[in-house]
Amino acid sequence: MLKVIQLKYMSLDKNRYVIDDWYHMPIPENVHIGKETWIHTAYAFSQYKSKRKIGVTIGHNCSIKDPLIQTGTNGEIKIGNYCTFVQPIINTNKKIIIGNNALVAYGVIISDSGYLIPPQKNTRVVKKNKISIRIGNNVWIGIKALILGGADIGDNSIIGAGAIVDFTVPKNSIVVGNPGRILPQKR
Amino acid sequence: MERMENNITIGKNTYIEDEKTFTDVKNKSNITIGDNVKIYGYTKFHVGMNGKISIGNNSIIAGAILISNKEITIGNNVVISYYVSIMDSDFHSINPKIRKKEAYEMAPPTNHDFIREDIVEAKVIIEDNVKIGANCIILKGVTIGEGSEIFAGTVVTKNIPKNSYVEGNPAKIYESRQK
Numbered sequence: 001m002l003k004v005i006q007l008k009y010m011s012l013d014k015n016r017y018v019i020d021d022w023y024h025m026p027i028p029e030n031v032h033i034g035k036e037t038w039i040h041t042a043y044a045f046s047q048y049k050s051k052r053k054i055g056v057t058i059g060h061n062c063s064i065k066d067p068l069i070q071t072g073t074n075g076e077i078k079i080g081n082y083c084t085f086v087q088p089i090i091n092t093n094k095k096i097i098i099g100n101n102a103l104v105a106y107g108v109i110i111s112d113s114g115y116l117i118p119p120q121k122n123t124r125v126v127k128k129n130k131i132s133i134r135i136g137n138n139v140w141i142g143i144k145a146l147i148l149g150g151a152d153i154g155d156n157s158i159i160g161a162g163a164i165v166d167f168t169v170p171k172n173s174i175v176v177g178n179p180g181r182i183l184p185q186k187r
Numbered sequence: 188m189e190r191m192e193n194n195i196t197i198g199k200n201t202y203i204e205d206e207k208t209f210t211d212v213k214n215k216s217n218i219t220i221g222d223n224v225k226i227y228g229y230t231k232f233h234v235g236m237n238g239k240i241s242i243g244n245n246s247i248i249a250g251a252i253l254i255s256n257k258e259i260t261i262g263n264n265v266v267i268s269y270y271v272s273i274m275d276s277d278f279h280s281i282n283p284k285i286r287k288k289e290a291y292e293m294a295p296p297t298n299h300d301f302i303r304e305d306i307v308e309a310k311v312i313i314e315d316n317v318k319i320g321a322n323c324i325i326l327k328g329v330t331i332g333e334g335s336e337i338f339a340g341t342v343v344t345k346n347i348p349k350n351s352y353v354e355g356n357p358a359k360i361y362e363s364r365q366k
Contacts, residue, residue, distance in 0.1 A: 046228075089250075089269055089321075109269060114320035114339030116268050117249045118227055144270070146322060146339050162322075164340050178340045178356045 018042050034060030034081065044068060047118040050075045051125055059083070059100070072119040074126050080137070091116040095129040099137035099155070108141050112149040136171070198222035198244070208232060213300075216255070221246070221263070229269065236300060238275075243315070254278075257308045257327075262315035268339070273311060273325045280305040314349075336364065 013019055016026040023043040030053060033039065037058055047070040048055070055071060058064070059081035067085060069077065072093030080100035088104055090096065091111040098110075109116065112132045132149040135141075139153055142161035153159070154171035163180045174183040195209060195218045205228040212218065216234040220226075221244035229250030234240060238255035242248070243263035250269035253259055256276040261267075279286055285304050292301045309328030313319075317331050320339030331337065332349035342356045352361045 107270060109321050109339075111321070114268070115266055115318045115336075116321055117247050117266060118225075120247075144322060148339065162340065179354060 028055065030055040032057045034058055034062065036060055037062040037064070039064050040066055048075075049073055049119050049122070052076055052129075064088070070116075070118050072122045073124065074122075074129060075119075076129050089116070091118075092132060093119065093122065094132035094149070096133045096135075097131060098135045099139065101138045102135060102141070103139075104141045105143040105145075105161070107144045108147065109145075110135075110147045114146070114148055194218060196220070198224065202226065204228045205230065213238070216240075224248070256303075258310045259313075260310070261313045262317070262333075264316045265313055266318045268319060268321040268323075270321055271319055271323045271325070273313075275311045275327045276308040277306050277327060278303065 012027065018027065018041060021041050023041050025042045025046065027042050028045055028048060030050060031045065032054060037060055044067045050071040051073045055075060056069060056077045058079045061081055062079060062083045064085045066087045068089045070091045074094065075092045076095045077090060077092060079098045082100055083098065083102040085104045086106045089109045094112055096110060110133060133147060133151050135153045136155035138156045141159040142163065144162050145159045146164045148164065148166040150166045152168040153165065154169055154173065156172045157169050158174045159165055160174065160176035162178060163175050164178045165175055165180045169175055169182060176183060194214065194216055195212065198221045200222055201220055201224045203226045208226060208230050209232055211231065211233045213234060213236045215236045216238040218232065218234060219241045221242055223245045224242055225247045227249040230248050231252045232240065233254040235256040237257065239258045240253055240255050242261045245263055246261060246265040248267045251267045251271040251273065254272065254274040256278065259273060259275050279289060282305055307327060311325060311327065312330040314331060314333040316334045319337045322340045323337050323343065325343045329343055330346045332347055334350040335347050336352050337343060338354040340356060341353050341358050343353065343358055347353055347360060352364045
């Protein structure tokens with residue numbers, strides 16, 4: 001008989017390995033993950049080189065399916081509660097803040113620069129970190145959109161599929177196109 | 188790397204992260220990769236029977252898809268980001284009758300090696316020190332000049348001169364960086 005096992009919490013064992021993971025690496029010590037949050041594999045942190053006290057904080061009840069979280073030595077990422085991501089690539093050597101209830105579609109890239117690659121040699125650690133990307137609460141990001149350095153997306157905004165955002169987006173707005181533009185709204 | 192085929196030559200200190208990078212390479216094709224190249228996971232080579240791909244020294248390829256039926260040449264110190272796709276052929280005809288015939292030929296259980304008719308193929312050349320941003324698409328017959336930057340999300344269908352900056356879809360060519 002097949003047994004379907006449902007795990008209530010993301011199951012990390014004592015050495016911070018994800019149970020039943022194909023990639024045999026522990027999740028790094030300076031990664032804080034909230035209750036009932038899922039990161040499906042530790043491969044996410046294969047190119048993670050943050051030397052900060054807390055490099056990545058993820059809130060509770062998030063689902064982050066097959067991500068790649070790549071940081072240089074200064075990188076810092078904060079993700080709120082109840083967020084859903086599918087195969088995102090998050091790449092930073094600065095600071096990225098994502099609010100609560102973000103819905104992020106397949107293959108979205110959130111990165112300091114458009115020419116992102118896994119971090120190469122970098123040993124410099126800066127004390128205070130500049131915020132490169134800020135994403136507000138209740139933001140919906142469409143498939144294969146690019147959120148690049150300088151983006152500041154207000155609450156309740158929608159980013160269309162394939163749009164490129166590297167500018168300030170006010171609250172409740174819709175962004176589409178490459179290069180991205182804010183749609184005028186009739187209300 | 189274990190189990191490297193004869194038609195793939197790889198230089199010194201070259202790092203290839205994923206085992207599945209070369210699973211779709213046909214036997215008679217030709218792939219040469221230079222020294223100190225880094226090829227990260229998600230990168231995929233789809234190379235047909237007559238395909239040829241060469242990559243220079245010190246280049247970095249992170250998660251790109253290279254599809255070749257003729258020839259793709261990548262120079263030295265080139266940076267290619269995630270989800271970029273580069274192809275040197277249209278692979279299918281504009282004529283719907285030929286496409287219908289091809290559809291039957293490609294479908295299982297027949298052999299996938301067949302001669303493609305009435306397609307446009309042209310070499311893709313990416314010269315030294317070029318940077319290509321995430322989500323770009325580079326189509327057949329394009330030459331990207333030395334030192335150019337292709338910003339993320341651009342679709343490139345025409346030749347690009349040296350040291351230019353390209354952005355948007357459809358692509359716009361500027362002499363220098365805009366921002």
